Amino acid sequence: MDEIQRTLLKEVADLDALPVGAYNIRSNGAAAGRNSTANIEIVPKEDKPGIEIYIKPGTKKESVHIPVIITQTGLTDLVYNDFYIGEDCDVTIIAGCGIHNCGGELSQHDGIHTFYIGKNSKLRYVEKHYGSGDEVSKRVMNPTTIVHLDEGANMEMETTQIAGIDDTDRRTEGDLKAGAMLVVKEKILTTGVQKAKTYFNVDLNGEGCSANIISRSVAKENSWQHFDSRINGNAPCAGHSECDSIIMDHGCVTASPQLTANDIDASLIHEAAIGKIAGEQLMKLMTLGLTEKEAEEQIVNGFLK
Amino acid sequence: MLELKNVGFVADGEVEILKDVSLTINERFVAITGPNGGGKSTLAKLIAGIYEPTSGQILLDGVDITHMSITDRAKLGVSYAFQQPVRFKGLQVRDLIRLAAGRKITITEACNYLSEVGLCARDYIDREVNASLSGGELKRIEIAMVLARGTKLSVFDEPEAGIDLWSFQNLIHVFEKMYEETRGSILIISHQERILNIADKIVVIRDGEVTKYGTRDEILPELLESADAGNVACDVLTQKIK
Numbered sequence: 001m002d003e004i005q006r007t008l009l010k011e012v013a014d015l016d017a018l019p020v021g022a023y024n025i026r027s028n029g030a031a032a033g034r035n036s037t038a039n040i041e042i043v044p045k046e047d048k049p050g051i052e053i054y055i056k057p058g059t060k061k062e063s064v065h066i067p068v069i070i071t072q073t074g075l076t077d078l079v080y081n082d083f084y085i086g087e088d089c090d091v092t093i094i095a096g097c098g099i100h101n102c103g104g105e106l107s108q109h110d111g112i113h114t115f116y117i118g119k120n121s122k123l124r125y126v127e128k129h130y131g132s133g134d135e136v137s138k139r140v141m142n143p144t145t146i147v148h149l150d151e152g153a154n155m156e157m158e159t160t161q162i163a164g165i166d167d168t169d170r171r172t173e174g175d176l177k178a179g180a181m182l183v184v185k186e187k188i189l190t191t192g193v194q195k196a197k198t199y200f201n202v203d204l205n206g207e208g209c210s211a212n213i214i215s216r217s218v219a220k221e222n223s224w225q226h227f228d229s230r231i232n233g234n235a236p237c238a239g240h241s242e243c244d245s246i247i248m249d250h251g252c253v254t255a256s257p258q259l260t261a262n263d264i265d266a267s268l269i270h271e272a273a274i275g276k277i278a279g280e281q282l283m284k285l286m287t288l289g290l291t292e293k294e295a296e297e298q299i300v301n302g303f304l305k
Numbered sequence: 306m307l308e309l310k311n312v313g314f315v316a317d318g319e320v321e322i323l324k325d326v327s328l329t330i331n332e333r334f335v336a337i338t339g340p341n342g343g344g345k346s347t348l349a350k351l352i353a354g355i356y357e358p359t360s361g362q363i364l365l366d367g368v369d370i371t372h373m374s375i376t377d378r379a380k381l382g383v384s385y386a387f388q389q390p391v392r393f394k395g396l397q398v399r400d401l402i403r404l405a406a407g408r409k410i411t412i413t414e415a416c417n418y419l420s421e422v423g424l425c426a427r428d429y430i431d432r433e434v435n436a437s438l439s440g441g442e443l444k445r446i447e448i449a450m451v452l453a454r455g456t457k458l459s460v461f462d463e464p465e466a467g468i469d470l471w472s473f474q475n476l477i478h479v480f481e482k483m484y485e486e487t488r489g490s491i492l493i494i495s496h497q498e499r500i501l502n503i504a505d506k507i508v509v510i511r512d513g514e515v516t517k518y519g520t521r522d523e524i525l526p527e528l529l530e531s532a533d534a535g536n537v538a539c540d541v542l543t544q545k546i547k
Contacts, residue, residue: 216395244394284391286375287353287384288405288450298404302396 001032005069008098011130013067019094023065024051029077040064040091050080050112053093057086057118064093068111073103073137078110087118087150095127097141099164102133108140115145120152127157131164135192139164144171149180151206156183161196162304163189170198178206178235186215187304190223190251200229204237204266213241218300219251230258233266243272246303248296306331307352307458307490312361314347322347324513326361330492333484336504337494338528344513345494346388349462352492353385354378365458382489384451388462390443393434398446401434405450418449421479423472441467448479457489465497477503501525 001009005027009015018033022040025033029049036042039059043052053064070077085091101107117123131139147155153176161168174182182202190196202211211231219225231239245253259268277299285295307330314323323344337345350356352363354375363371370378393401402415416426422445432438434446444467451459468476480491480503493500501507507524509517517524 278391280387280391281393283355283375284387285404287355287379288401288454289376289379289407290404291376298396298400299393302400303394305395 001027002071004071004100008069008071008100008130008132009067011132012069012096012098012128013065013094015065015067019063019065021063021065022053024053026066026068026077026079028070028072029075037062045080045082048080049078050082053081053083055083055085055089055091058088059086060090062091064091066093066095068095068097068109070097070099070101070107070109073101073107074105076106076108076110078112080112081114083113083115083117085115085117085121085123087121089118089121089123091122092124092126095125096129097143098130098132099139099141100132101137101139104137106138106140108142110142110144112144113146115147115155117147117149117153117155119150121150122154123156125155125157127159129159129161129165129168131166133164138166140167141165142169142171145173147172147174147182149174149176149182149209151177152179153177154181156185158185160187160304161189162187163191165196166192166194168196168198170196172199173201174211175203175205176209176211176237178208180206180209182211184211184213184215186213186217188215188217188225189220189300189304190218190225191220192223193221194223196224197226198228200241201232202230202239203232203234204239205234206237207235208237209235210238211240215241215243216245216303217243217253218246218248218304219253220248222250224251225253227253227255227257227272229256229270230260231268231270232260232262233268234262236263236265237267239266239268241270243270243274244303245274246300247274247276248300306364306366307492308362308364309348309352310362310364312348312351312358312363314344314351314356315359316347322513323351323358326510326513326515328508328515328518330490330506332490332505334480334491334493334504335506335508336501337492337508337510338496338501339508339510339516343510345510346462348510349385349460349492349494352458352460353383355385379454379456382457384454384456384459386447386451386459386461386464388466388494390440390447392436392438392443396434397430398432398434399430401446401450402453405453407454410453415453418453419446421452421482422446422449423475424449439467441469444468448476452479452483455483455487457487458492459483459487459489460492460494462494463496464493465495465500473497473499498525498529501528 243255255272257270419426
């Protein structure tokens with residue numbers, strides 16, 4: 001692994017060395033390292049690119065790292081990763097993709113992740129997308145996340161795209177059984193002429209299940225973002241979505257939330273706010289001695305922290 | 306020393322808010338009081354650089370800061386606690402304290418500033434400065450930021466608003482300690498008799514003009530008297546006397 005690959009690995013998975021526990025590292029479309037443990041088994045798919053991850057029931061306090069790195073220009077990488085998490089687990093899965101491209105051609109990673117989360121299991125899923133390289137070489141990432149939560153299962157997903165991705169089409173879909181809970185925290189920053197589309201569809205099918213989708217984004221310069229969320233309350237349930245965006249320069253954000261209540265006891269809420277940084281926020285930080293530009297940076301960093 | 310020389314301010318090109326204000330402030334505590342809408346907050350904003358005077362001059366230790374930016378004034382030693390503190394989604398209390406201090410500070414230092422203003426540091430240091438904080442909590446954090454800055458001029462716009470009676474004495478203690486550490490001037494806009502009571506000098510601003518300026522002993526009895534006579538200096542004073 002060279003210096004660029006090591007940097008990408010650090011950015012997307014916070015890894016300086018091989019992780020402890022189970023892992024699968026994919027580099028330029030091929031497996032670069034894999035480790036299974038007593039409770040977590042990782043096997044390659046036979047019919048298509050990707051892996052299957054099996055986590056035994058009752059597995060607690062264990063983690064899986066599955067970073068993807070691409071440094072080859074002109075490569076289009078498509079993977080299907082399926083996660084089977086048994087009942088009563090409490091695990092963390094750290095995914096993420098980093099592309100370094102300065103070869104002039106387009107490099108793309110499409111990751112389709114499907115989760116089957118067993119009864120009363122708890123999953124924290126962290127996903128980070130990062131790009132680096134020159135301005136002419138395009139970097140594209142289209143992550144799809146599909147989650148099936150069984151009764152009483154709980155998933156918290158943190159997904160972040162802070163820099164360097166020219167085009168992204170993010171899709172997150174979920175269905176929840178009784179008592180299940182899904183929390184998604186998404187953070188997106190776009191600059192230049194970057195485009196980001198993010199789509200959520202959540203079906204709240206079981207009694208007492210709940211979903212909370214929180215998206216915070218910043219669109220700078222001439223970048224463009226589209227937020228589209230759909231929460232369908234098909235049972236007595238609670239759904240909440242929130243899209244909070246800061247626009248700067250000539251940035252453009254569209255928020256298109258949709259709520260559908262198919263049950264009299266479905267309680268669904270959406271909040272959306274798009275606007276520039278409030279003048280009084282800038283002023284406050286300037287009274288602390290920051291310049292306007294420094295104040296802007298602090299506000300944006302805090303907002304996406 | 307802060308000097309205002311014939312300072313005037315006209316809002317939106319037509320409403321005259323301040324007229325020919327001249328003041329020299331070199332004392333520990335100076336309180337600015339007067340009826341609502343008289344121009345007190347505007348004066349504070351002119352000193353902090355949020356507004357620029359339409360006429361006159363403002364000098365800090367002899368340096369003309371009339372047309373200086375908010376940032377440059379802050380760097381020169383002006384601190385300003387807003388009447389209505391600003392909320393920030395995502396920024397934590399510790400971030401604001403660190404930015405106010407202008408350097409990397411330890412958690413213990415940041416916690417000390419919070420304890421000074423009566424907040425249990427452990428509960429607040431990691432809190433986001435968002436809508437989950439009450440008005441009173443935000444006010445205290447605002448004061449803690451000015452403490453962390455420790456500059457030669459600190460301007461507070463109604464710092465007592467939202468602070469409960471129990472901690473009022475602590476607030477006064479905060480101002481006294483701030484003076485011991487900075488040896489600068491503390492300018493407080495207030496309607497509270499107890500704040501006016503610790504002031505070395507009191508400025509009364511009414512209809513955009515300085516109508517009285519003198520020592521506490523000269524001004525306060527007069528103020529209380531005029532409030533009693535129905536010539537309302539401020540509602541709080543009137544209520545107290547009744």
